[in-house]
Amino acid sequence: MAKPVQIEVWNPNGKYRVISTKSMPGTRWIDLLVQQDCRVEICTLNKTILSVEDIIALIGDKCDGVIGQLTEDWGDTLFSALSKAGGKAFSNMAVGYNNVDVDAATKYGVAVGNTPGVLTETTAELAASLSLAAARRIVEADGFMRAGLYEGWLPHLFVGNLLKGQTVGVIGAGRIGSAYARMMVEGFKMNLIYYDLYQATRLEKFVTAYGQFLKANGEQPVTWKRASSMDEVLQEADVISLHPILDKTTYHLVNKERLSMMKKEAILVNCSRGPVVDEVALVEHLRENPMFRVGLDVFEVNLNSSKHWY
Numbered sequence: 001m002a003k004p005v006q007i008e009v010w011n012p013n014g015k016y017r018v019i020s021t022k023s024m025p026g027t028r029w030i031d032l033l034v035q036q037d038c039r040v041e042i043c044t045l046n047k048t049i050l051s052v053e054d055i056i057a058l059i060g061d062k063c064d065g066v067i068g069q070l071t072e073d074w075g076d077t078l079f080s081a082l083s084k085a086g087g088k089a090f091s092n093m094a095v096g097y098n099n100v101d102v103d104a105a106t107k108y109g110v111a112v113g114n115t116p117g118v119l120t121e122t123t124a125e126l127a128a129s130l131s132l133a134a135a136r137r138i139v140e141a142d143g144f145m146r147a148g149l150y151e152g153w154l155p156h157l158f159v160g161n162l163l164k165g166q167t168v169g170v171i172g173a174g175r176i177g178s179a180y181a182r183m184m185v186e187g188f189k190m191n192l193i194y195y196d197l198y199q200a201t202r203l204e205k206f207v208t209a210y211g212q213f214l215k216a217n218g219e220q221p222v223t224w225k226r227a228s229s230m231d232e233v234l235q236e237a238d239v240i241s242l243h244p245i246l247d248k249t250t251y252h253l254v255n256k257e258r259l260s261m262m263k264k265e266a267i268l269v270n271c272s273r274g275p276v277v278d279e280v281a282l283v284e285h286l287r288e289n290p291m292f293r294v295g296l297d298v299f300e301v302n303l304n305s306s307k308h309w310y
């Protein structure tokens, strides 16, 4: 039997029934759907991550389309339910679509959309913020101060790393990885080493031109290198930021063995997807290497799950 659902309804007499599994920022997306004669139902259930059963209950017997979230498992079960309800479209409110089984959607005749490009600078700025916070030990120092431990300035207290002249490593130099690389090169005059399956020509041209500009102004020029392997980036870089997609080839890309290749005082930033890093190996590595630092925007272990959280 279908579970009861809690929803907010817009344009109740609309011809097409479109569900959003979560309330989303702004109202423009609702206006656009209403203009297309849609009845929009937004789930208001007080639960952070909806289960497959919750979403099946929301879909019900008639549903033309769904807007879902990256925390939901859009596989065979949900696309089958959507298709049975007459659904023709699913839109993932995310750049990444590792939570969507596109083959299953295709099998059930459901078109899939996502939002590439809308968070490029935003995510790059976040990665830059985490890089700085880790290099300059801002979070540690904040905790120290709030715990009432600060008794006055000392020459060794929370001395961080100078980024200027160091090497920034980017794994996955697509939209976000390239935007981040530019921020770190231009903002902090770091040298760049990157690894991607494809050449990041525009990024290379940018770093070359910026290096020439610095040289012409009597400053040390910045440099770039396209690494032939990811391991080369891990061995050479002082700050490494992860920006690949999550798929079978990038699952646990950073594992115990690869962590051990990195400099003992390196900084690792992850703003891609949690499972790109093996978190158990990461915790162990942090315990063994107290000067190694990480800045994480994404986590492998879901906070809502019963699995142990570090």
Ligand SMILES: NC(=O)c1ccc[n+]([C@@H]2O[C@H](COP(=O)([O-])OP(=O)(O)OC[C@H]3O[C@@H](n4cnc5c(N)ncnc54)[C@H](O)[C@@H]3O)[C@@H](O)[C@H]2O)c1
Pocket: 095, 096, 097, 116, 117, 119, 120, 123, 171, 172, 173, 174, 175, 176, 177, 195, 196, 197, 198, 243, 244, 245, 246, 249, 250, 271, 272, 273, 297, 298
């Ligand atoms: N933290 C956040 O809030 C946030 C926001 C947006 C996107 N993301 C994540 O960032 C990812 C990247 O977004 P984007 O817009 O830059 O995508 P993109 O497609 O422009 O870039 C991804 C890059 O990864 C590269 N890549 C794929 N497999 C690789 C591998 N095995 N090794 C090295 N590189 C590989 C691709 O060639 C591509 O250049 C998204 O898929 C999403 O998971 C996170």
Ligand SMILES: O=C(O)[C@H](O)CO
Pocket: 070, 093, 094, 095, 096, 097, 119
């Ligand atoms: O992939 C994305 O778009 C982000 O992680 C959502 O914030």
